[in-house]
Amino acid sequence: MSNWTLLRHSRCCLSRFKTQRFQKNAPLGSSFSTSDEAQPDNEIPVQAAPPPVQVQLTESSGRGVFATRRISAGELLHTAKPLVSYPSLSTIQSVCYFCLKKVKNSAVDRSPSVAFCSEKCEEQAKSFLGVEGKADWVDFNDYCRSHGLKYPLLVKRFACMVLSGATSADLLDILQPAMLSPRMISEMEEGFDLLKSAFEVAKFPDEKMACILSMAEQWYTGILARIRISAFRIECAGGLYEDLLQAAAASVEAEGAVGNAVYMLPSFYNHDCDPNTHIIWIESADAKLMALRDVEEGEELRICYIDASMDRDARQTFLSQGFGFHCTCLRCMSGD
DSSP states (O other): OOOOOOOOOOOOOOGGGSEEEOOSSOOGGGOEESOOOOOOTTSOOOOOOOOSEEEEEOSSSSEEEEESSOBOTTOEEEEEOOSEEEEOTTTTTTBBTTTOOBOOTTSBOOSSSOBBSSHHHHHHTHHHHHHHTTSOOHHHHHHHHHHTOOHHHHHHHHHHHHHTTSSOTTGGGGSOOOOOOHHHHHHHHHHHHHHHHHHHHTTOOHHHHHHHHHOOHHHHHHHHHHHHHHOEEEOBOOSOOSSHHHHHHHGGGSOSOOEEEEOSGGGGOEEOSSOSEEEEESSSSOEEEEESSOBOTTOEEEEOSSOTTSOHHHHHHHHHHHHSOOOOOHHHHTTO
């Protein structure tokens, strides 16, 4: 079985989102589609059909994603753009600072430290770069690098998006937060202090400083707790195959992770050690979710959060320590 390493967790119930059917007029934060076709610049975009899925409550795992019709093996269920993403510090000069696509020599480069794969990505990055570029992140990045941390980098970008007015501070509130121990919260204090210090030293205008000062440590830990649960490790297959089934297999051979990202709809998929759905990245952080086998209407769609080739004991240990739950899928219950 392929090495599908995904960093997520089962979602628990939030009362205000007991059941959510994704329609054509989806909110900006839940951008997804069932089509990959780009529209010519001189044509009016055609609204894509909603994906054949529905988010609703499960009996034991909080929210989950269910098929609204019969789905065939290999079918593309939907695509999803990240709510927030950030490249790995080790790849920051070799991938697009916005979409995480590997950059070429001809890529747009407006900074000695970051690059973009296109002018479109550079334009979209203005939603956070105007704020991020004014602060000195050396200490914050060194802190993340020395401690092997990646999720604070996502919080940093999200904070910059909030300060620029590109998104609201409660955008990620719908996502289930991780359970944080007092020790974990204490360990987050240094990261929060460095983040806030970077903003304060940059001397932003009064209105932005007021927003920065309102970002209490509780806000930082709350966002980080949600990102810890919902972030996906992005490993691009490289765009070498048109057939998605082949691409799923190719992703195992992809080079190391290019970064991490948080999505809306993909964050509602629950785990199974023998999944019927797979999430892949071809060239960028834009995710594709496809069916691995035939799925009946009303059946829950599940992905595998970890390396499914591990034995049962290893999987149980990894899921318990990394995600805080004991897996009771059919594969685990059978002892496989």
